[in-house]
Amino acid sequence: AQKVTQAQTEISVVEKEDVTLDCVYETRDTTYYLFWYKQPPSGELVFLIRRNSFDEQNEISGRYSWNFQKSTSSFNFTITASQVVDSAVYFCALSEANGNKLVFGAGTILRVKS
C-alpha cells in the first residue's frame, strides 16, 4: 500500500532563513508520481510540482527547490530565503499511476515570522 509521511508537524523560521520540508514515501510500484501542494490560510490547494519516478533530477523554481532521492524514498522541498507569504500548510502526495488517486501526507505547517 502507498503511504506518505511528513514527520514535521510544524516548523517556525524567521524571514530569510532557508527551510526544508521532509517527505518520505512508500510504494510497491516502479512507476509513480510525487507532488507538493501549498495550502495558504485562504484554504485553496496550490499545485507546486509533479515529479515522476524515472526522473531523479533535482528541480529549482525561483526560491523553491526539490530533492528527489529514490534510494531513501524521499522527496524533500526547500524554500530559500523564506518570506512571510510562504506561511502555509504544505502537503506532499503520491500517485501510483496516471489518473489514479493522490495519497497525501499529514502536512507540515510552516510559519515564517518577520
Added chain:
Amino acid sequence: SAVISQKPSRDICQRGTSLTIQCQVDSQVTMMFWYRQQPGQSLTLIATANQGSEATYESGFVIDKFPISRPNLTFSTLTVSNMSPEDSSIYLCSVEVWGYEQYFGPGTRLTVT
C-alpha cells in the same frame, strides 16, 4: 493547468439535510476526484468520477451518503446526504490534466450544526 470553480464556496447546514456541491472545469477532463479535508487534517479521497460510468468510492465512503454525478467532461456534483456535525469539512474537487498534473478547486467549506 485548469481553472476549477466550486459552488457554494461555503455553507452552514442543519443536521439531517443534504447539500449538493458543484464543480466546473474550464476544459474537458477525463478524471475528476472528490476529496474531503476535515478540520486540521489532511485530504482524503472520497471517490473518483469518470464521465459515463458510476463513481468509484474509497473505503469508508458509500454512494448513499455521497452520491456523485458526472454528466459531462467539464462538470460534476457531490451531494452530502443526511448530514451530521461530523460531516463538517472542506470538500474539494480535483482534475487531472495533460501532463498528469492534478489541480484542485477552491473548496467548499461546510459546517453542519
